[in-house]
Amino acid sequence: MVRIIPLPTNAITGKPSPLETFVAILVLCILGFYTLYYPYPVSTSTAIDLFLSSASNSTISSYLRSLTLHPHLAGTKLAADTTRLVINHFRSLNLPTHTTTYTTLLSYPLHSSVSLHFPNGSVLNLPLTEPVHFSDQTGQPVVQPYHAYSPSGSAYARAVFVNYGRERDYRALRAQGVHVSGCVVVVRKGGGLGRGAVVEKAEENGAVAVLVYGDGDTWRDGFERGHVMRGVGDPLSPGWAGVDGGETLGLDDSEVSKRFPKIPSLPLSAEVAETVLGSLGGAPVPLEWRGTLGSKVRHVGPGPTMLNFSYQGEKKVATIQNVFAVIKGCEEPDRYVLLGNHRDAWTFGAVDPSSGTAALLDIARRFSILLGSGWTPRRSIILCSWDAEEFGMIGSTEWVEQNLINLSPKAVAYLNVDCAVQGPGLFVGSTPQLDNLIVEVTKKVKDPDSEGASIYENWAVTGEDYNIQRLSAVDSDFAPFVQHAGVPSIDVYYGRDFPVYHTAYDSYNWMTEYGDPFFQRHVAVTGIWGLLALHLADDSILPFNYVSYANQLLSYKNKLSNLLDQQVSLHPLTMSIQEFASAAKQVDDESKQLRLQETAGDIVDMKKRALNDRLILAEKGFLDADGLHGRQWFKHLVFGPPRDQENKLDFFPGIADSITQGSSKATSERERVAAIQHEIWRVARAIQTAASALKGEFT
């Protein structure tokens, strides 16, 4: 029977505008009559129309307002309030909701100070916190700028400017006779190295402390917080879930201590960095190192000014919580589409991650409207709200480690949204079998910045290249899903490189003034996220295209061949990619055939299920039980971070590692070639395994 339900009033404050309410009720009425005459389950296309028509920018903006009323740093009392807000929202929509709890190691600051001691004896204490810019910052202390997991320590030493802190920057300094051993290095962000890698390189070069600043044109008094831990997930339970009462390693265990830097570090604002750098003498600053620095900065140091650096922090065992809302599928409840976003923030987190959390809350609201109309997805959908992402993807990683056995056969896809809205323009990353689905979905969602156009029209560039990135980096919660568990995944965001990243200015007012004044970009991201989920949960044959994957692998092989010398043979890769491409073609033909049979009214349910299982399993073929050499947690041999972040290869991380490994140390040419060749064979075998999963038959 038809139930015309009132629009769910959400847990927080948001109410749709009268026009939006009218449109939604109109659609519900039309749907109501439709189901009255056709008492069948609501079709996917009807569900999609209803989903799109239930968009509401005012509702999302009210969610974002509630989420950003106070800071919500993982492990703090205020973060627990945000957890409750998300739970209450899901429950108010009658979505079955549960949480998972972990005991993990987090890290907080106690005291920090940096001062300059000039040769004439005067001392300048440098400011290490942000001034208030926005009214919504007042009376809401955010955590002082720090690097989580930095050791405590102090240094009274000369400073040296080392540009981006890459190996080649240190080399350039040495060529000028400048050595950083025993000095505090000042590094600007943006050269491709993550925060942790910057500190690691400084340590290798003999520095005693590190100051890192963001080199932007605007918001130059903001400090970028962040963690400097190596690896992914809780350091005390590496590779397994940190459940209460489970095994935890001690802080002095070498597996744990190797994940933390040995020298302390702190973030600086660009303004403060300029003061420090302006006091240096010594060799001249190379022109290309200047970035946005003012004319007072002329020399790289070291000295003559002395820098007094001091940082004290504490590592603390804390409880974190993931929140889940589950929509059970009707036909294949044991197949899951996962939508995930983290909830914890360094400060107010309007962009990072609350724009994504607001989108997640809105997806919940809109899916519950669909449920009220009589729709039930074919497969199950889980909305996941992760904790402690900012400390190294901890909430999602612990959950993936805990659920690996069930994730492997049953997770259809993981759809990640982190900093949902940073500015204009759609950005997407994915594993390649999802490319076609992404393109199709962008055709159905309105471009928030271009009247009357779909996102697709302004986003797709000419030809086959749709500007979709790959998921090799470790910078959001997709990392454990792709790189550890081999779950097909997508990451979606609007805008990139927003200037208030991890500063106190990442607040609701920044969003309404700069990021998304009308919340239409929020609506666009939510539209894409929801439609991806609806197709993956409802399409009877999964919308996966492995031909796209084969093409991507082929282009990687070609890039490699330009890079490697004659002694290394790419033949194993060539053969395995051919085999994979033909399996992809075969499975594509089979899907078309099945669709025809389905249209003709044949019963093909078990056949579809068998085909879908092959499509899900294929991604696991790229995993290797032994993982990357020396970094066993990373199992995926196609997508993952290279050990050396200066390495430009953002695919085949094992091969990338073997190339840099060989070129550095005392390995003979023969050993170097053998190591690269071995990694090529491993990748070739992984691609063959994926092909064999696609074919689904024994040899």
Ligand SMILES: *[C@@H]1O[C@H](CO)[C@@H](O)[C@H](O)[C@H]1NC(C)=O
């Ligand atoms: C000492 O030198 C610094 C930097 O050149 C300058 O800003 C400061 O005014 C000087 N102080 C005195 C007392 O001369």
Ligand SMILES: *[C@@H]1O[C@H](CO)[C@@H](O)[C@H](O)[C@H]1NC(C)=O
């Ligand atoms: C450096 O700073 C620390 C902490 O603020 C302070 O205790 C110490 O006396 C300072 N050292 C010098 C040489 O000023």
Ligand SMILES: *[C@@H]1O[C@H](CO)[C@@H](O)[C@H](O)[C@H]1NC(C)=O
């Ligand atoms: C919603 O969008 C409309 C049209 O762009 C705009 O006038 C309105 O201010 C927006 N509402 C919010 C809360 O941003």
